[in-house]
Amino acid sequence: MNHVDHVLIVDDDHEIRELVSSYLEKSGVRTTTVADGRQMRAFLECNTVDLIVLDIMMPGDDGLVLSRELRAGAHKAVPIVMLTARSDEMDRILGLEMGADDYLTKPFSARELLARIKAVLRRSRMLPPNLQVSEAGQLLRFGLWKLDTTARHLIDADDTVIALSSAEYRLLRVFIDHPQRVLSRDQLLSLTQGREAELFDRSIDLLVSRIRQRLGDDAREPIYITTVRIEGYVFSVPIEIIEARE
Known part of the structure; x- marks a missing residue:
């Protein structure tokens, strides 16, 4: 049975959650949506995912705090694509510094987000494609x-x-x-x-x-x-x- 990628979407904007979830599901990606860090933690206690789409600007713990928390815990290997509300370079830099694998600036197209998700998943499952190395440990x-x-x-x-x-x-x-x-x-x-x-x-x-x-x-x-x-x-x-x- 083929593996179906499971993406967790963490965003306090209900419309964005539903839009992204609907598009990814139609593209063959399983999704779960949550509105904040508390719901994210509760879900991850009992479930595993292949990737997390994480908004920076959220009430309570923001995406930077949550990203740092994920990287320090049991889910440190799960790739993160971060969403930023502004094209502010500092948001992108902080996101990468806190452990995000890629970022996308709002407003964005669902198609581009899907492309970024697929690229990050690909990279997380193999070494960079141009490297000629033996992957025995x-x-x-x-x-x-x-x-x-x-x-x-x-x-x-x-x-x-x-x-x-x-x-x-x-x-x-x-x-x-x-x-x-x-x-x-x-x-x-x-x-x-x-x-x-x-x-x-x-x-x-x-x-x-x-x-x-x-x-x-x-x-x-x-x-x-x-x-x-x-x-x-x-x-x-x-x-x-x-x-x-x-």
């Missing part, structure tokens, strides 16, 4: 750090585990699989999010900044990720496979 070493590709987390020199959001892991993995190579922002966005960069889109710069923070890398005197003026970024340290797992 690996423990990779670079500098003072190790990356566990099975658990998708970092391990520091003291063997402390550092959790990564799905977006952070994808970007770090792109760097690790393309060391010593300058990658433009367009290339990074395409490899990690499957879409072309929009004018003034700073999401990649934000994610690079987040990874630098995770690695304790100083942007002014970087060890791991070097900024190449105008061109993009380069991962500057060699990679060693220290353990391969079946």
